[in-house]
Every structure is written in structure tokens, then in C-alpha cells.
Amino acid sequence: MNKSIIAAAVTLAAATASTQAMARDSVWIAGSSTVFPFSTTVAETFGRETSFPTPKVEALGTGGGFKIFCSGVGVDKPDISNASRAIKLSEFDECQANGVTEITEVKIGYDGIAIANSKQSPVIDLNLAELWLALAKDIPNEAGEFVANPYRKWSEINPDLPDVAIEVLGPPPTSGTRDAFVEIAMEGGCNTFDAVKALKDSDKDKHKAVCHGIREDGAFIEAGENDNLIVQKIVANPNAIGIFGFSFLDQNTDTIQGTLIDGIEPTFESIADGSYPVARSIYFYVKNAHVGTIPGIQEYVVEFTSDKAWGPEGYLVDKGLIPLPDAMRASMGADAQALTPMTAPAN
Amino acid sequence: MNKTPAAGAPPKRAIDIVNASLKRRYARERRFRFIGLSAVILGLSFVGLLFADIIAKGHSAFVQTYIQLPVHFEAAVLDPDGSRNPEVLARANYQQLIRDALRTEFPGVTDRRETRTLYSMISVGAPTQLRDRVLANPDLIGTTQDVWLLADDDIDMLVKGHIDRGLPENQRRVKDQAVGWVEQLEAQGRIAKRFNTIFFTNGTSREPELAGIAGALMGSFYTLILTLLFAFPIGVGAAIYLEEFAPKNRWTDLIEVNINNLAAVPSIVFGLLGLAVFISVFGVPRSTPLVAALVLTLMTLPTIIIASRAALKSVPPSIREAALGVGASPLQTQIHHVLPLAMPGMLTGTIIGMAQALGETAPLLMIGMIAFIVEIPSGFTSPSTVLPVQIFLWADSPERAFVERTSAAIMVLLAFLILMNLTAVLLRRRFERRW
Numbered sequence: 199m200n201k202s203i204i205a206a207a208v209t210l211a212a213a214t215a216s217t218q219a220m221a222r223d224s225v226w227i228a229g230s231s232t233v234f235p236f237s238t239t240v241a242e243t244f245g246r247e248t249s250f251p252t253p254k255v256e257a258l259g260t261g262g263g264f265k266i267f268c269s270g271v272g273v274d275k276p277d278i279s280n281a282s283r284a285i286k287l288s289e290f291d292e293c294q295a296n297g298v299t300e301i302t303e304v305k306i307g308y309d310g311i312a313i314a315n316s317k318q319s320p321v322i323d324l325n326l327a328e329l330w331l332a333l334a335k336d337i338p339n340e341a342g343e344f345v346a347n348p349y350r351k352w353s354e355i356n357p358d359l360p361d362v363a364i365e366v367l368g369p370p371p372t373s374g375t376r377d378a379f380v381e382i383a384m385e386g387g388c389n390t391f392d393a394v395k396a397l398k399d400s401d402k403d404k405h406k407a408v409c410h411g412i413r414e415d416g417a418f419i420e421a422g423e424n425d426n427l428i429v430q431k432i433v434a435n436p437n438a439i440g441i442f443g444f445s446f447l448d449q450n451t452d453t454i455q456g457t458l459i460d461g462i463e464p465t466f467e468s469i470a471d472g473s474y475p476v477a478r479s480i481y482f483y484v485k486n487a488h489v490g491t492i493p494g495i496q497e498y499v500v501e502f503t504s505d506k507a508w509g510p511e512g513y514l515v516d517k518g519l520i521p522l523p524d525a526m527r528a529s530m531g532a533d534a535q536a537l538t539p540m541t542a543p544a545n
Numbered sequence: 546m547n548k549t550p551a552a553g554a555p556p557k558r559a560i561d562i563v564n565a566s567l568k569r570r571y572a573r574e575r576r577f578r579f580i581g582l583s584a585v586i587l588g589l590s591f592v593g594l595l596f597a598d599i600i601a602k603g604h605s606a607f608v609q610t611y612i613q614l615p616v617h618f619e620a621a622v623l624d625p626d627g628s629r630n631p632e633v634l635a636r637a638n639y640q641q642l643i644r645d646a647l648r649t650e651f652p653g654v655t656d657r658r659e660t661r662t663l664y665s666m667i668s669v670g671a672p673t674q675l676r677d678r679v680l681a682n683p684d685l686i687g688t689t690q691d692v693w694l695l696a697d698d699d700i701d702m703l704v705k706g707h708i709d710r711g712l713p714e715n716q717r718r719v720k721d722q723a724v725g726w727v728e729q730l731e732a733q734g735r736i737a738k739r740f741n742t743i744f745f746t747n748g749t750s751r752e753p754e755l756a757g758i759a760g761a762l763m764g765s766f767y768t769l770i771l772t773l774l775f776a777f778p779i780g781v782g783a784a785i786y787l788e789e790f791a792p793k794n795r796w797t798d799l800i801e802v803n804i805n806n807l808a809a810v811p812s813i814v815f816g817l818l819g820l821a822v823f824i825s826v827f828g829v830p831r832s833t834p835l836v837a838a839l840v841l842t843l844m845t846l847p848t849i850i851i852a853s854r855a856a857l858k859s860v861p862p863s864i865r866e867a868a869l870g871v872g873a874s875p876l877q878t879q880i881h882h883v884l885p886l887a888m889p890g891m892l893t894g895t896i897i898g899m900a901q902a903l904g905e906t907a908p909l910l911m912i913g914m915i916a917f918i919v920e921i922p923s924g925f926t927s928p929s930t931v932l933p934v935q936i937f938l939w940a941d942s943p944e945r946a947f948v949e950r951t952s953a954a955i956m957v958l959l960a961f962l963i964l965m966n967l968t969a970v971l972l973r974r975r976f977e978r979r980w
Contacts, residue, residue, distance in 0.1 A: 255917035
């Protein structure tokens with residue numbers, strides 16, 4: 199009996215080798231977990247409404263997506279990479295070196311990062327400088343020297359803030375949301391201090407370390423990649439503050455409220471018009487060399503960039519996408535559908 | 546012994562010493578039993594709490610809200626040229642029918658924003674529902690039928706009571722107006738909760754009301770079948786060789802230590818190995834049950850080998866000696882006598898290994914299984930995901946309605962795990978022989 203089982207296993211293994219040579223018939227998308235909900239919604243609609251099979255969407259994170267996207271051309275490499283930030287020059291070069299020469303960059307909209315607390319507590323009004331003072335690892339003292347962050351309570355930073363311990367739940371370093379939070383909110387906050395700003399010219403590495411360093415003494419708690427978990431934890435603990443994607447705030451407005459940043463509330467409108475400071479652009483990148491070989495890539499791009507998907511009243515808006523302004527959307531859509539390749543990014 | 550008792554004091558008898566300490570010994574015994582019992586009770590209550598939480602959250606996912614509307618199957622929309630051509634019927638605008646039905650039902654709604662809200666009460670999957678009906682029975686065209694249409698997930702949550710109608714409007718996802726419509730429909734008996742077949746027949750979806758576990762279940766099924774095919778023969782073969790044939794020397798000792806160590810290696814390491822070896826070197830396609838099975842085989846092999854060796858060890862040497870004594874070759878001895886007696890133990894070990902593989906997510910992270918795959922996998926090399934990964938992906942989705950579906954999927958996974966472990970226990974009870 200065992201012999202026949204082994205024989206079956208060997209046959210199967212051999213069968214795999216032959217399937218490898220076969221072409222792939224569905225589009226393969228990989229990358230950011232922030233873009234994942236939008237990408238999958240388009241993929242599903244695309245599969246339902248066209249004769250093409252539903253694309254496969256993998257959530258690998260932005261960096262992981264680019265790594266595999268840029269590893270070459272061929273059916274065993276993805277066709278589209280989702281990203282919650284623009285491609286870096288190093289990644290672009292990696293792509294070029296591996297023969298992925300023509301890439302179409304499509305900016306699809308904005309994603310806000312919400313800072314929120316439980317509805318049982320009052321709304322908090324912060325500016326970026328206060329946020330940075332609360333979360334930074336080292337902060338400048340009066341003499342301009344950097345010391346370990348002494349603040350334990352919000353009220354020590356600003357007497358108007360609540361008299362409770364600083365307790366912030368946020369994503370771990372592997373998350374794109376954390377990258378964006380650090381780059382936009384933390385860096386924005388730290389540059390308001392002259393001592394830090396001076397570092398930017400004198401010691402770039404030190405400046406980055408100071409601005410991007412998040413305290414590790416327990417005031418900032420890494421709560422895992424799961425944003426739902428952070429929401430549940432801040433609901434359970436009214437004194438804690440959470441950091442997560444805007445769509446999670448939008449879905450839970452009955453239990454949590456957004457913190458005002460520089461006096462601006464995180465809402466759909468304030469992110470779309472750019473007044474809410476902690477927002478970022480999200481993208482996808484198309485490997486032009488695969489268009490024509492793998493069926494459906496161009497059609498997927500057309501579906502994504504149609505007004506019924508990414509427009510102000512499109513179905514992606516229901517999923518939490520904040521659309522581009524009309525003029526930008528029109529030109530971006532035309533470039534995307536024509537698959538105009540991008541030039542090397544600035545950095 | 547050589548000490549003499551002090552003069553005057555009565556000699557201490559052994560029984561007195563025992564009697565004096567007896568009370569303490571009993572107390573110690575009772576304490577130990579109490580601690581043991583409370584450990585068991587504590588463990589059980591945690592399991593009970595976990596189950597109660599999952600069931601409380603998940604049970605409502607097994608029903609789904611439907612809204613009954615009179616839908617007019619307008620011939621001009623569905624079949625303008627009257628040919629009844631299935632291709633034309635398949636591509637017709639069924640959305641239009643639903644929108645017309647909603648507008649007829651709520652004639653007061655004219656504002657653009659309000660109509661949008663009105664349309665969004667019905668799921669985006671409802672047009673497909675109508676299409677399937679028409680394709681199955683083209684005679685419907687031109688008639689008006691009362692159809693139970695799939696409700697949107699927000700309405701579903703509202704009807705199930707997961708959205709509190711008592712909250713102020715700005716804190717609620719479903720606004721007063723929509724609540725009013727729902728209450729009107731409820732009063733007319735046009736809202737009903739029915740058994741959620743979609744949950745068991747559909748692949749995943751971004752729309753909670755259309756999301757099902759069929760794709761993930763099939764993926765898990767194909768993966769487990771292959772894992773069993775790979776791991777069982779290799780594991781049993783290795784165990785027989787190591788236990789019965791291999792010489793006992795330094796090399797076999799080294800192998801044994803390594804197998805025991807492998808059983809304790811974090812499973813993510815097997816995923817990294819799978820990515821580096823199976824995908825990059827051998828070109829096994831990503832995200833398929835085949836590559837998942839190869840990785841999980843590596844993970845479960847130590848479990849199977851260790852269990853199989855234990856099963857072989859428990860077969861008394863007299864069986865082997867008797868077989869050899871009547872002239873059987875060593876191979877015949879193993880295959881005809883030892884293996885059948887050890888089989889129940891080996892199967893138990895294998896089932897436990899399979900149950901472990903069924904619940905595993907970490908090694909699959911690296912080999913492309915964390916993916917959105919709508920189509921139900923049709924074979925060993927079609928892209929697929931597995932049940933625990935599906936749970937992981939749903940748990941991470943912002944939509945409220947995924948909370949209950951996540952718990953429901955956990956219930957299905959737990960049911961399979963309990964079933965497999967029960968089989969292992971029953972097998973052991975039924976076939977195990979003691980000497």
C-alpha cells in the first residue's frame with residue numbers, strides 16, 4: 199500500500215514541474231496591506247464583471263512587495279505591486295538591474311492615519327510638537343542637549359492636556375502605517391524644535407535617529423499589525439490613545455473619536471483637501487513587460503482608474519479610500535491607462 | 546541506632562512518630578489534590594471562556610439578513626431584442642431592476658445623496674442573485690416577483706442588533722433615514738434572517754455578506770491530503786528504519802537528537818526554508834496547496850516519526866522473535882507482524898500532526914498564502930489559501946460584519962480540529978493493544 203502512495207507522490211511532484219512551464223492566466227498583485235482592501239475590492243469587481251479570472255492579491259507589506267516585484271520578469275513574478283509610499287530610488291534601481299525597466303506608477307488616493315481615543319474620554323487636541331514630545335525617545339532639554347524623554351503624563355507637556363499617563367498603542371516597525379506615522383507625524387513634530395532642526399544640516403544620521411526614535415520605556419506600546427485589536431484596546435482603556443489607519447476610525451465612530459491634530463479633525467474631507475497633516479499617498483506599480491503576456495493587467499488598471507471605482511462616489515470610497523482631486527485623477531488615470539512608464543524617483 | 550534514649554524519657558516507638566506526622570501528611574496530600582484540581586478547573590474555565598466568547602460573537606454569522614422587494618423583471622432591460630439568448634441575459638443590467646424596485650418602494654426619495662444611501666441597502670451581490678434566477682428560468686422576464694434580496698452588511702449588522710439604534714445619529718454607521726426604512730420594512734415583514742448558505746459555498750470577498758469559507762476549506766483540504774501523502778510514508782519509513790534496522794551508533798544518535806530538535810523548531814523557519822528551497826530553487830508555484838503541503842510535511846515529520854517510533858517500541862520483542870523463529874525474514878517480520886500492531890499508534894501520531902498542520906499559519910506567511918483569492922481552488926496547483934489564514938485576513942478587515950464572520954470561521958476550524966483529535970482518541974481506544 200505504501201508503495202502506491204509513494205508512487206502517487208512522485209507523480210504529483212513531477213506534474214508540478216510541468217505546470218511551472220505553463221503561463222499564468224490570472225493577474226498577480228502583491229504588496230502593501232494598506233492598499234490590500236482597495237486592491238482586493240477592485241480585483242473582486244473585476245473578476246465578477248469581466249470574463250477574466252479574479253486576480254490574486256497578496257499582502258506582503260510595501261517593502262516585501264517591491265522586493266519580489268523587482269526580482270525580475272516572468273510568470274513567476276508579480277505583475278503589480280501595491281505600495282503605501284512611493285517607490286524608493288534603491289528599489290527602482292533594483293528593478294532596473296533585474297530587467298524590470300518599464301514601470302507605470304499610479305497614485306490612487308490618500309490614506310489618513312488616525313490618532314484616536316475612546317468616546318468615554320474627552321476629545322484631545324494635540325499639535326505635532328506635543329505628539330513628538332510624548333513619543334520621542336530622546337528630546338532636547340533647555341540647554342539643547344538630548345536627554346531621555348522625561349514626560350510621564352500628558353499634562354506635563356502642556357497643562358491643557360489631560361492629567362493622565364501617556365499610553366499610546368501603535369503598530370510595530372514592520373508596518374507601513376508605522377513608517378508613515380514616523381515620517382509624517384514624528385518628523386513634522388521634531389522639526390519644530392530649533393535644536394533638532396539645526397541637526398539636519400550638521401548631522402543627518404543623528405537627526406533621523408532623534409526624529410524617528412520612538413520611546414521604549416512603556417509609554418508607547420506596540421500592539422501588533424492588527425488595527426482592530428488596537429481599536430478594541432482603546433475602547434477598553436479610556437486613557438489610552440491608538441494609532442491606526444483612518445478606515446478603522448471611520449468604521450468605529452460609535453465607540454472611538456479622532457484626536458484633533460493642529461486643530462484639525464481626521465475626517466474624509468479634511469484628509470482629501472490636505473488640511474489634516476497626518477496623511478499619505480498610496481500607489482500601485484505596473485510591470486509593463488507583463489502587459490500582453492498575462493491577460494487582464496491593462497483591463498484591471500482601467501477598472502481601478504475608472505470613476506466608478508476611484509471617483510468621489512466610487513465603490514472604493516465606501517471602503518475608505520480618499521480620492522485624488524478631480525484634475526489630478528483625470529491626468530493620473532490617462533497616464534495609467536496608457537501605461538506611461540515612470541522616470542527614476544528623486545530618492 | 547547507637548544512641549541510647551535519655552534516662553527517664555519513655556522510649557519513642559516508630560508508630561508514635563508515624564502517628565504524629567500522619568495529620569501533616571494527610572494535609573499535604575489534600576493540598577496537592579486541591580492544587581491539581583484547581584489547575585484543571587482554571588484551565589477548563591479558560592477554554593470555556595474562549596469558546597463562550599467565540600460562540601457569542603460568531604453564532605449570528607450563520608444567519609444572514611434578506612430584504613423582500615417586488616422586482617419587476619423588465620423585458621426592455623434584460624432582453625431588449627427578445628431572443629432569450631443566455632449571453633445577453635447574463636450581461637444585462639440587473640442592478641437597474643433592484644434600483645427601480647427600491648425607488649418604487651420608497652417613492653419619496655429623490656435627493657442624490659439619499660438615493661445613494663437607499664441603493665446601498667442591498668448588497669452588491671444581489672444582481673448576481675437575480676441573474677442566476679433569470680438564467681435558470683427565463684420565463685420570469687416580464688413578470689413581477691417578490692424576491693428576497695441579500696442585504697448590505699451594514700443593514701445586516703443593524704438588523705442583528707450589532708449597531709445600537711439608541712445611539713445619537715452621528716455615532717452610528719447607519720443613519721436615521723436608513724433605520725427608518727429598515728423599520729418600515731420590518732413592520733411589513735419584509736426583512737428576514739435566513740440560514741447563511743453563502744458562508745459555506747462562497748470563496749472570500751471584500752463584502753462581508755458575500756464572504757464565505759468554501760475557498761479556504763478546499764485549500765485546507767487539498768493541503769492536508771498532500772501533507773498526508775508526503776508525510777505519512779516518509780515518517781513511517783524513517784521510523785521503521787531507525788527503530789528496527791539502523792545500527793545503534795554515533796550517527797543514529799545524532800539523527801535522533803536532530804529529529805527531536807526539529808520538533809521544537811519554530812514553524813516560521815520551515816516557511817523560510819520553503820521559500821528559499823521549494824520556491825526559489827525548485828520553482829514550485831507560490832500560494833498553492835502543493836508548496837504549502839511540502840512545508841507542512843517538513844513541519845509534521847518529526848511529530849510523526851517520534852510517535853511512530855514510540856508505537857514500534859511498544860510492540861513486545863516476543864512478537865518479532867516468534868516471527869523470526871518460524872522463518873520470516875526481518876522485512877516480513879516488520880510488514881506482517883510489527884507494523885500492523887504499531888499502526889494505531891502511528892495513525893494517532895499522524896492525525897495529531899495533521900491537526901497541527903491544519904491550524905498552522907506562520908510557515909504559510911512566507912510562501913504567498915496570505916492572499917486574497919476569490920475563486921475556490923480546483924486542484925493542488927491552483928492558488929489558494931487555508932482556513933487559519935482566512936481567519937487572520939478577516940480579523941484584520943475594518944468592516945464590522947467581519948467580526949462575527951471571523952468567529953464563525955474559528956468555530957468551523959475548531960470543529961474540524963476537535964473531530965480530528967476525537968478520531969485519534971477513538972482509534973487508540975479501539976485498536977490499541979496492551980501486553
